[in-house]
Amino acid sequence: MKELINEAVPRTLERIPRNVETVWLFESLSARRDTERAARDAGRNLRVRSAYKTLLHDVLEDGLLVGATSATIHYPVVDGCPDDRFRLECYPLHALCAGCDIRFEPRVHHGDGLPDYEIETPEGNTRVTVPVRWTKACDGSPVLAACGWQADRAGQGHPLETEFEYIFSRVCATMAALPLDPLNPDEPDGPVYFDRLEIDVVIPAADQPLAVGHECISLAEALHEEIYFASLEIFRHRLGLPAGARAVTFGQVIPRITVGKTPHLRMVLSHSDPVSDQDRGGRPDLETATTWLTPSEIANHLEALPGVPYHVISRQGRIVSGRYVAGTGNAMLAISAGQHPNETSPMVGALRAAHALADEGRVGFTINPLENPDGYAVFRELCALHPRHMQHAARYTASGADLSCGGGLHESAIRTRALEHLPASVHLNLHGYPSHEWVRPLSGYIPEGFGQWTIPKGFFLILRYDPREETLANSVLRAALDSLASFTPLADQNRRMIDMYDRYVSSRGFQIHAGCIPFTTHPEADPGYPVTIITEAPDETIFGEDFRIAHEGQYRVVRAVAEVLEQQ
Ligand SMILES: [Zn+2]
Structure with a gap:
């Protein structure tokens, strides 16, 4: 073990300069209110605002929309930033201001001053300033970052570096x-x-x-x-x-x-220690599961399947297992889960569908229920701190790469083994994404490269296919979409999420089936299989009935696609 840094960092809240009247910090409301009260007791006028999602906090904390039945929020559009950036920063304000109909209007920001919002209500207009500064990403590209800020009585302001930054x-x-x-x-x-x-x-x-x-x-x-x-x-x-x-x-x-x-x-x-995180779980019921499975629970469910086991060893030395189950018919399916193991509903849906298919015996399939166990170990470690966070550090393999870019080595070899056992016509690659807003406030707010996924928009499907297999691709996609749209709790949840999404994102980058299931199609095959359906459940990280709905959606997609293949 080698220690690189071990240092206490001064808390900015405790070092607010004397001449300052308003500061914007990365602090919770209670700490900001306590500081204001202490300043007042000492005879000083001090306002401590939030440097993070400033518009949302200001509206709620100052009661800017109390009593208003309608409001237009003119949000700044800053040169060099995506147009929706400051609109997204307001999410999910409308749902927190029941009774007020909020509309968003873009307004181009001019000049070098801080961007601001203008909130227009029948009672009057209010401006909300947003503390941001231009910084540089590691490659030198400019980034507009949220920042601490201080302003004196005369309104003169400048950045105040916070412990967060x-x-x-x-x-x-x-x-x-x-x-x-x-x-x-x-x-x-x-x-x-x-x-x-x-x-x-x-x-x-x-x-x-x-x-x-x-x-x-x-x-x-x-x-x-x-x-x-x-x-x-x-x-x-x-x-x-x-x-x-x-x-x-x-x-x-x-x-x-x-x-x-x-x-x-x-x-x-x-150094990693694959032995220390071993668990000894049972074999919980899958249909009613309301929480993610431990690795041993996944292994036990896989073990209970008939067929031919295969395995590879992960980079950190964990066993990555799969199973090939032959069918009496011609239908051939590959099922993958746990490529990104902070996405937790795929493992449950995949195993449940595998057991149902094995019981029926007609469809031949492979199942890899947990492709990236090293990532799953990190996920479990992180969930001990914050069980509901999205835990993206668990997303890739122990080398830092996405499993799909693993070059057929370590855990990525599990895909090769599956393909060797069964050249399936369709690959169901089960995934998930954040169940709540995903942001990078210090790096331009919208996660670079993942702008599509910043707020949830329901259970989503992605089709990738070899153009020569377009007919098959379209029929399995249609069946998968129908299976989700006819699952009322999931369809209702999707409608609620899409309604929220549309309020904060000005253009949809997807189509919608039956008014409730978003999807995209791409005429390029993923390696190994002519047709791939990627599921995306908003499941990072959820429990209870919402978790059950998510894995039921995964299960239904597998079953629906298997049914189409049986009819071919
Ligand atoms: Zn994923």
Whole structure:
């Protein structure tokens, strides 16, 4: 183990300059209110606003829409940013202001001053200023970042660096300076430079759940996302790979953000221990499951299937198992789950469908129920801190690459094994995405490369196909869409999410089936199979009835596609 940094970080809230009348900080409402009260008791007039989602906080905290039945929010459109950026920052305001009909109107921001919103109601207009500053991403490209800010009595303002921003920039600088000494230079899929980089951060702002879906104001989650995706960007840039490349191998980055009064940062290079996270679960009922399965529960359900087992070994030494089950008919299906193991409903739906198909015996199939167990170990580790966060650091393999870019090595070989057992005509690649807003406030707000997924829009399907198989592709897609649209709880949930989505995103990048199931189609085949359906359940990270709906959706898609193949 090698310690890189271990330092306490001064809390900006405790060091507000004397001459300041208003500050914008990354702090929870209660801490900001306590500071205002203490200042008042000391005879000082001080307002402490939120530097994060400022419009949303100002409207709620100042009661700007109380009593209003309608409002138009003119949001700034800033040159160099996506048009919807400041509109998205308002999400999910309309649902928190019941009785007020909110419309959004873009307004081009001119000049060098801070952008602002204008809230127009029949009672009058209010302006809300947003503290932001231009910074640079690791590749030098400009980024408009949320920032701390201070303003004096005369209204003169300038940035005030907060612990939240300091910690992020310190982590990025440390990652950018880590020596690129390969642990093993001869690794065929590209060397990694560390096994685990653990980043333990304490920030003061506690999560604040909102009374809308799974929404929660969480600076801890935002910082986790910032650090994890910055690590990908930094190492990609250092290794000369293009933006968005998913084959970057450098090691496993694990940002663990906790909440406490005293901000702190510790970075340590360490090693994985696959033995320490083993569990001994049973075989819980899948149909009624309301929480994600442990690895042993997944293994036990797989073990109970008939057929031919196959396995490979993950990068960190965990067993990755699959099963080939022969059918009496000609239909052939491949089922994958757990490529991105912070997406938790696929494992349940895949196993349940596999058991149903095996019981019937007609359809031949392969199932890989947990393709990326190293990522799943990180997911479980992170869920111990924040069970409902999206945990994207668990998304890729232990090398840092997406499993689909693993070059057929380690865990990515499980796809090759499945294909060797059965050249299926359709691959069902089951996935999920965030159940609540996904942001990067310090890096342009909208996650780079994932702009489509920033707020949930329901259970979603993606079709990829070889154009020569267009007829088959369309018929399995149609069956999958119908199976979801006829599942009333899921269709209702989708309609609610799409209604929210449409209020904050000005153009849809997808089609909608039966008014409730979004989908996209792409005439390019994924490797190995002529037709692939990727499911996307808003399941990061959910429990209870919503979890049941998500895995039921996964199950229904597999069953519906199998039925079409049987009729071919
Ligand atoms: Zn995924």
